[in-house]
Amino acid sequence: MYKLEARNVNLNYGEKHALKNISIGIESNTVTAFIGPSGCGKSTFLRCFNRMNDLIDNVKISGDILIDGRNVYKSKIDVDEHRKKIGMVFQKPNPFPKSIYENVIYGLRINGVRDKALLDESVERSLKQAALWEEVKDDLKKSALSLSGGQQQRLCIARAMAVEPSVILMDEPASALDPISTSKIEDLIYELKSKYTIVIVTHNMQQAARISDKTAFFYLGELIEYNQTVTMFTNPDKEQTQNYITGRFG
Amino acid sequence: MSRSQINKIKNLAFKFFAIGCTSVGLIVLLVLLYVVISQGFSRIDSDFITNLPSRMASKSGIYTALLGMVWILILTVCISFPVGVGAGIYLEEYGKKNRFANFIEVNISNLAGVPSIIYGILGLELFGRFLGFGNSILTGSLTLSLLILPLIIVSTREAIKAVPKSLREASYGLGATKWQTVWNVVLPSAFGGIMTGLILAVSRAIGETAPLIVIGALVYVPFAPTSPLDEFTVLPIQIFNWVTRPQAGFVTNAAAAIIILLTFTFMMNGIAVIIRNRFNKKTKF
Numbered sequence: 375m376y377k378l379e380a381r382n383v384n385l386n387y388g389e390k391h392a393l394k395n396i397s398i399g400i401e402s403n404t405v406t407a408f409i410g411p412s413g414c415g416k417s418t419f420l421r422c423f424n425r426m427n428d429l430i431d432n433v434k435i436s437g438d439i440l441i442d443g444r445n446v447y448k449s450k451i452d453v454d455e456h457r458k459k460i461g462m463v464f465q466k467p468n469p470f471p472k473s474i475y476e477n478v479i480y481g482l483r484i485n486g487v488r489d490k491a492l493l494d495e496s497v498e499r500s501l502k503q504a505a506l507w508e509e510v511k512d513d514l515k516k517s518a519l520s521l522s523g524g525q526q527q528r529l530c531i532a533r534a535m536a537v538e539p540s541v542i543l544m545d546e547p548a549s550a551l552d553p554i555s556t557s558k559i560e561d562l563i564y565e566l567k568s569k570y571t572i573v574i575v576t577h578n579m580q581q582a583a584r585i586s587d588k589t590a591f592f593y594l595g596e597l598i599e600y601n602q603t604v605t606m607f608t609n610p611d612k613e614q615t616q617n618y619i620t621g622r623f624g
Numbered sequence: 625m626s627r628s629q630i631n632k633i634k635n636l637a638f639k640f641f642a643i644g645c646t647s648v649g650l651i652v653l654l655v656l657l658y659v660v661i662s663q664g665f666s667r668i669d670s671d672f673i674t675n676l677p678s679r680m681a682s683k684s685g686i687y688t689a690l691l692g693m694v695w696i697l698i699l700t701v702c703i704s705f706p707v708g709v710g711a712g713i714y715l716e717e718y719g720k721k722n723r724f725a726n727f728i729e730v731n732i733s734n735l736a737g738v739p740s741i742i743y744g745i746l747g748l749e750l751f752g753r754f755l756g757f758g759n760s761i762l763t764g765s766l767t768l769s770l771l772i773l774p775l776i777i778v779s780t781r782e783a784i785k786a787v788p789k790s791l792r793e794a795s796y797g798l799g800a801t802k803w804q805t806v807w808n809v810v811l812p813s814a815f816g817g818i819m820t821g822l823i824l825a826v827s828r829a830i831g832e833t834a835p836l837i838v839i840g841a842l843v844y845v846p847f848a849p850t851s852p853l854d855e856f857t858v859l860p861i862q863i864f865n866w867v868t869r870p871q872a873g874f875v876t877n878a879a880a881a882i883i884i885l886l887t888f889t890f891m892m893n894g895i896a897v898i899i900r901n902r903f904n905k906k907t908k909f
Contacts, residue, residue, distance in 0.1 A: 429796060431721055458799030468790035470809060481798040484808070530794070537798060 375443055377402040377571045378423060378541065383437035385418060385427070392418050394595045395437075400588075405567050407586035407603065408575045411618070414592040416575045420543050423573070424460040425453050441541065458485070461534030461542040461570075466550050467526035469518035469533070474510055477518045477529055481537035496536050504532035505562050524555025531562065535570075542566065544574040548581065560585050579619060583607050591615045660886075664879025672880060676846050677862070681873025684866075686881050688845040692761065692856035693830055693888075695849055699765035700772070700829055705822055708773050712780025712818075717806055736774035743771045744838030752839050759840030762852040767835050772825040779821020783814035816903020820896045827892035831885070833860040859885045 376399035385393035393415045400406050408416035418427065425446060427433045439446045446456055458481065469477050478497045479487070487493060497514065501507040506528040510521070518529055527547060534542055544563070548556040563572055563585050576582050582589050583603060590600040591614075599606065599615045610616050675685020719725050747767025757763040787810050795805040811818075836858060843865040845857045859881055866878035 424797065426793065426797065429793070454799050454801050456799075457797060462793075462797035464790060464793060464797075466790055468788070468794045470791060470794065471813060480795070480800075480808070484795075484798065484800045484804045533794075533798070 376400055376440070377442065378573070379438075379440040379443075380419075380422070381438040381440070383419070383422060383435065383439060385415075385422065385436075386434045387430070388432045392595050393422075396597045398590060398597060398600055400571065400573060402571050403567055403569075404587040405563060405572045405574065405585055407582035407589045408573065408592060409577075409579065409582050409589060409618070410592035410598075412577075415595040416590075416592045417545050419592070420545055420573060420575050423541070423543055424457050424462055426457075426462070428453060458537050459539050459541070461531075461537065461539040463527070463530050463534055463542065463544045463547045465546040467523055467530055469521070469526050469529050471517065471519055473515050474518050474521070474529060475514040478532050478536050480533060485537070500532040500536040501529075503535055503566070504528045505558060506532055522555070524551050524558060527551060527555065527559060528562065531559075535566075539570070541571045541573070544572065546575050546577060549577060556581070579607075579621075591618060593618070657886075660879045660882050663876055664881070664883050667876050667880035668883060672877075673884075676848075677844055681869075681871055681877055684874070684877055686859060686862055686884065688848055689857050689859045689862035689881070690884070691848050692841075692845065693858045695761045695852070695856065696764050696768065696858055697826065697830055699761060699852060700768045701822070701826055703765055704769035704772055704776055704825070707769070708776030708822075708825075709780050709818060711773070712777045712784060713806060713811075715777070716781045716784040717802065717810065732774050732777055736778065739834075740771055740832055741834040741838060743767055744835030746770065747835060748839045757853065759842070759855055760853045761849055761856045763839050764836055764841060764856060764858075765852070767839055768829040768832060771832065771835060772829050775825040775828070776822055779825070780814070780818050783817025783821065784810055786817060787813045816900050819903075820900045823892050823896040823899070827889050827896075830858070830892075831860060831889060833858075833864055836861060837864075859888075 378398075378400040380396055380398045383393055383396045384391070396419060408420060410416050421427050422435065422439050423441070423446070427435065435447060441456075441459070444451075470480060472480075475497055476483075478500050479493045482493060482496060498507060498511075501510065506525060509525060510516075510529075518526065521529060527550075531542075531547075548559045551559065560581065563574065566572060574582075574586065586603045588601065589603045589606040591598045591606070591610075591612075593614060599610060599612045601611070606615065607619060610619065672685050673690065674687050675683060676687055677689075678684045715725065715728065719728075744767060747763060747770065751757050751763040751766045752759060757766070791809050791813065792805055795809045800808070841861050842855050842857050843861055845855060847854075849856045863878045863881045863885065866874040866881065869875075
C-alpha cells in the first residue's frame, strides 16, 4: 500500500483548471521531488495532501487523496486532526513571533500538552533532529525572529516534527536560503528519510537530483512523468521532461 | 523664457502653495492653543480639579465632570472593545467573502460617517427609554460605544489583515483550529494595531458632546457619580455650559477645562503612538 496516493485529482480555482486528472503513488520513507515551471500546479497539488487548499475560497477538488489508505477528502474526516499527522514546511521561513521554545511546542500546546518535562524533551529532540540544537540550546527563550533565515527554516522543520507526523510536505524549503543553509537543509532531508515520508517541491533541478528517490514532473496542471529520479535525469521517457531538465524551457 | 524655466517656476509655485495649505491648519491650531492657554492656564489649580460646580465662577470646579468622563471612558471601553474586536474577527476570519460581506463592509464604513447626534437620538430612544436606563452613565456609554464601534471594527480588520498569511498557514499546518490560530497567532500579532485603533476611537468618544446632550446628560451635577446608573456630566458638556454663561469668570473656567480636555486627548494619542511603536518592533515579520 502506498503511504500517499492520489487518484484522478482535479482542482479548479474558480474558472482555472489548475490540476488535471493527477494520479500518483508515493511509498513510505522515500523522498519524492515535484518539479516543473512556476504555475504548473506542483505546490497546489502538494497542498491537497494536508488540505491546505481549503483555506482558499473558490477551490473545487474532485478525485481521491489517500493517506495510509484513508480518503482525506471524505466529509467525515476532521481536517485539524488530519493536519496534525502531516507536517508542512513552507517556502519562506515562517516562525511565529514567539520564543524558539514556544515555536517548537506550538503543535503540542494546541493539543493541550502541559507537562513541562514532556515539552522540554520534545523541544530537545525536535531541535536535534532538525540539526539546530547545538546552535540554539543556550538561548531557547530568545525570539525566533532573531535567528538567521536558514536557522529559522530549520526551526520550522523542528516545529513540524515536534507533533510527530509521519509525512512531511516541503514547499520549496530552500528557495529563500543561501547555498550553505541550503546544503544543511538537504543533509537534513536525507537523514529524516528513515523516519518520515517526505515530499518536496523544488525549482532547483540539482536539488531534486541530489536528494530525491523519485521525481514527478508537472507541466500546466498535468503530471507529465513520474519515475525514479535516476531514470528521470538520465533517460526520461518524455521529450518534454528531457527539455525541462536540460533547461531548454521553463 | 525657456520651457525649463517655466517648469521651475511652476514647481516653486506649487511648493509654496502646499506650504500655505499646511500652515492654515497649523496656524489655526496654534492660535486656538494660545488663546485657550493664555486665558485659562492660570485658573488651573487643585481646587479647580476637586471642586463641585457652583453658581460662582471662582468656586466652580470640574470634579463631577472629570469623574463622569472617567466613568464614561471605562464603561465605553469595556463595552466597545469586546464587541468591536469580536465583530472584526468574525468579518475577517470567519465570514465568507461574498456580496453580502461587501455590503456589510460598505455599511460599516457608512456608519462611521453618520452624524453623532443621530446616535444620540438612537441612544435616547433605545437605551434611555426602551431599556429604561434613563439619562445615566450606562446610557451614555452604550451610545458612545455604538458611535465608535465602526471605528474599532475597521481598525481591527485592518490590523488582522496585516498579519501575514504565512503565519496562519504555519498554524493551520500544525493542526490548529481556527480559534486556536486566531487566539495564538493572529491576535497577538494584530494586538498593537487593535489597541491603537481602540485608543484613537475612545479619544474621539471623550470629546463627543452632541449625543450626550441628546440623551440628557445634565449640565449641572452637584454630586459625584458612584454607579453606572447615576446621572452624570462630562467635560465637553461642562465647557459648553460655561461658555453660554454671561459672566466673564465662566469663560476663564471654560478655557481651563478645555486645556484639561486637550491634555487628556493628547495623552491618549501619545499612548496610542507608544503602543504602536512597541508592538511594531516586537512583531516585525
